[in-house]
Amino acid sequence: MIRMGTVGTNWITQQFVEALALSGRYELAGVYSRHQDTADAFAAKNQAQTSYTDYEEMLTQADLDAVYIASPNSLHFDQAMAAIAHDISIVVEKPAFSNRQEMVAVQAALAQHPDVKFFEAARHVHTPNFQALSKALLGLPTIQGAALTYMKYSSRYDLVLVGDVPNVFSRQFSAGALQDLGVYPIYLAVALFGQPEHVQYYPTLIATGADGKGLAVLRYVGFDITVSFGKTSNSYAPSEIYGLKETVSLDSAGELTHVSERDAAGNVTDLSQPALANPMLPEVTDFARVLDAPADPQNQADYRRWLQWSTTVNQVLYSLRVSANLRFPADEND
Ligand SMILES: NC(=O)c1ccc[n+]([C@@H]2O[C@H](COP(=O)([O-])OP(=O)(O)OC[C@H]3O[C@@H](n4cnc5c(N)ncnc54)[C@H](OP(=O)(O)O)[C@@H]3O)[C@@H](O)[C@H]2O)c1
Structure with missing residues (x-):
């Protein structure tokens, strides 16, 4: 059994x-939680062996194989580096790191600790529906672009409207719509089509100074992808990927619970795989496979691919922010 520790006690x-x-x-x-009562309550509810209010203590005392980091984005880097220093593998919530400089430093640390694995918790690209989507695209005669959407009103925007600055709408925490929801369709684009040649972001800024919603354009050789996302309104539009006469549709670029294809004759085939018992089950199963058998050639190839996706997504998110002059305090030394 893999011994896992956790950081953060929110619903995720x-x-x-x-x-x-x-x-x-x-x-x-x-x-680990900052507060003993929260740590104890979470540990009791989930039959954890120990609880801590000192992160370093957990890393030294809990005999962990891996730690899951689900704190506000700007804290991921220090928490990840501390775990790597203790030879503990890391599963980091997305977006894993605030900017390119942090990603480079993490990869340098990983090179010094070759047995440590880094996984970004991009749950949707580990699902059977992602496999079904990838397979459907292989059958298209060409790719002429995509329109990807993920837009959900956040209850925490209610707080912004009365003058508060919740973490998820705070640049201080490297947050905002691009980081929080935009990362899902960007991940999808990178996993399916690789690194774009050029990117441009048009954010809608809100009272906190963060982006509440926005539109990104990813330019590839021969086609463009428009990516629409936000936390201040709701969209019910599907996402689409365009072939010639064929169109592949997704319910949403973040949830990925339905995938279908409309062929050249207009016939629709539902490609959706059975509903998941838990949306994070495929990723934790994938990570366990690599942690349990890191030398297996298939596991090594998968791990390298996930690392490449994570690195490219980090670069794309950063380039999008640069294109919109949207900076975080974490970028200070960048
Ligand atoms: N995979 C997904 O589908 C998904 C969904 C939602 C979020 N996320 C990601 O998960 C991460 C956490 O997001 P979230 O919305 O849960 O964040 P959050 O509510 O702001 O914070 C998460 C946890 O971090 C701790 N925390 C909060 N504020 C802190 C502060 N100022 N200093 C130190 N620790 C603090 C809290 O745990 P304690 O009080 O116990 O210390 C809290 O439970 C983000 O990276 C986000 O992008 C992923």
């Missing part, structure tokens, strides 16, 4: 530990 960590339990491959060895 709860969903993650439920996925760990469902996979049958992990034990929850340590829970």
Whole structure:
């Protein structure tokens, strides 16, 4: 069993530990929270072996194989570097790091600790529906672009409207719509089509100074992808990828629960795979496979591919922000 620790006690960590339990491959060895009562409550609810309010203490005492980092984005880097220094593998919520400089430093640290693995928790690109989507695209005669959308009103925008600055709408925490929801369709574009040649971001800024929604254009050789995302309004539009007369559709570029293809004659085939018991189950199963058998050639190839996606997504997010002059305090030394 893989001994996992956690950072952060919001709903996403709860969903993650439920996925760990469902996979049958992990034990929850340590829970870290800034507050003892939160740490204890989370540990009790999920039968964790120990709880901590000192992160370093968890890293030294809990005998972890890996730690899941689901804190605000700007904190991921220091928490990841500390784990690597202790030879503990890291599963980092997306977006894993604030900018290119942090990603480069993490990769340098990984090179010094070759047994440590870094996974970015990009749940949707590990799903059977992503496989179905990739397979459908291989059958298209050409690719002429895509329109990807992921837009969900955030209850935390209610707080912005009364003058607060929640973490998710704060540049201080390397957050905003691009980082929080834009990362899903950007991940999809990178995993399916690789690194774009040129990118441009048109953000809509809100009172906190962060982007509340926005439109990004990813320019590839021969086609463009428009990416529409936001946390201040709702979209019910599907996402589409264009062949010639064929169109592949997704319910949303973030949820990826339905995939279908309309062929040249207009016939629609549902390509969706069975619903998942937990949306994070495929990724934790994939990560366990690599952690348990890192020398397996297939696992090595998959790990290298995920690392390449993560590195490219980090570059694309950063370039998009540069194109819109949208800077974070974490970029200070960049
Ligand atoms: N994969 C997905 O589908 C998905 C969905 C949502 C979020 N995310 C990602 O998950 C990460 C966390 O997002 P979130 O919305 O849950 O963030 P959040 O609510 O702002 O914070 C997450 C946790 O970090 C700790 N924390 C909060 N504020 C902090 C501060 N000022 N200093 C230190 N620790 C603090 C809290 O844990 P304690 O109080 O216990 O210390 C909190 O439970 C982000 O990277 C986000 O992009 C991913």
